[in-house]
Amino acid sequence: MSVSTLDSSVPTSSNLETSLPAPQAKANRQAPSAPSFDGQSATNVNFHSRETPAGPVFGDQNDRRHHHNPLAMPPSTLPPSFMEQSKQWLSQWFGGCRPPCNSAPPRPHPTIGRPHPKPRPDYASQSHEQLTQALMDNFKAFTGSDYRSMSLRDIRAMANRQPGSDPIMNNNIRLAKELLNRPDLLQALDRKSGTGATDNRFSKQDLRDALNDTNYFRYQSDKEIAGEMLSHFDELVRRWGGQISIRDLKKLASQPLTGDSPKDHLIQLAQAVLSRGNLLKAMDRNGDGYLSRWEIQRLSR
Template sequence: MGQQLLGNFNAFKDPNAPQYITTKSLKAMAGRPLTGNAASDQNIRLARELARRPELVKAMDRNSITGGLDGLIDRQKIGMIIQSDNPYKYLDDQQLAGEMLKKFDGLQDAHAPGHIKIERLKTLAGWPLTGNPAWDGLIHVAREVSKRSDLLRKMDNLASQDSDGWIRKQALRLLSH
């Protein structure tokens, strides 16, 4: 679907933001009646299918620096989603915090139980995949969290001193509910 959207990018562009497809322009396309024109109908059907997959739209909408949703989808964001093999790319922040909580034992600092050091998380995000599912799961979650600076900041500041460089288990519990 991402490849189709990228291939027909111009048909979905928002006239008020011509460099982007917006979530608003996708909804508008999905709300159109079928026309009998094969190309137009294909775009309408694609928009309707995307409306049934909000996690995919959110993944394409996610700001590549902050991880926030800005309603603007450009060609680069679509390309990044198509090329990414990270299984966590479709998760929202709440779900991602839940995944970190599930993997907490593998992420926590050996010298500070109950805490994840952000520096270690970023280091782990830079590791190549190993082929070991347990390690690769940790690497993938670290990569996705590290891409979302807004979420990482929340994790760092919730249930602890602001900007101390640590994520506490309690913060993940709060964010995942």
């Protein structure tokens, strides 16, 4: 049986005991110097060793402080600070970035409270057509129904109301006051198409007809229309000779507007007279189909 050469290299226990230094020699032995590297070969690696009453210490003073202080712990083993925990929480809540991150800016909170009131309409500066439209939009507030006729009494009753906390009702009161300041408009709204008669009442359909009427003389009274006819009487007489024929007046009214202002003025005047049957009948007092200067002059006074 052969014996391996490795067995011969293992020292015996007696050799180990003799090779160990005596305790006295160990205490007197000076610590070797720090590891030194000479050139490319490092043949000796020495460790500083110190003994203290608490036991051997290796390394520098920092290591010694950690060794002697039982409360001191390496930085890697310290519990996370409050700021580190906050960062972790923020990372979990907001996806790794502090709000508002690089996303859209936060939306402002809506203001809680009543909306800003709309500006009050300045009815005094509005046209007749604008007031007519406003009256049609608020027809039910004046009458209580969309189907009954409105009277001048309804408008006066609204104008006499005291303003309150309802802004819409307050606007209707102001609208009624402005309508009473325009009798020519109220008369035009009250005038019946075809006859021109007035009865101090008008419906929603009457308001629509007034809005669709684009005649230049629609807001003029019968007296004013007669005055226009008198001022153009000579011109109309020259056109037809002697007297104004109702039949020729109808031919003039049927012509389309030409863009020529003087001629269009006469066309619209003829249309206005024919749309007021009562006025036309008063001008043709004899019933012969002709309008005399004397009758027109009488109606214009």
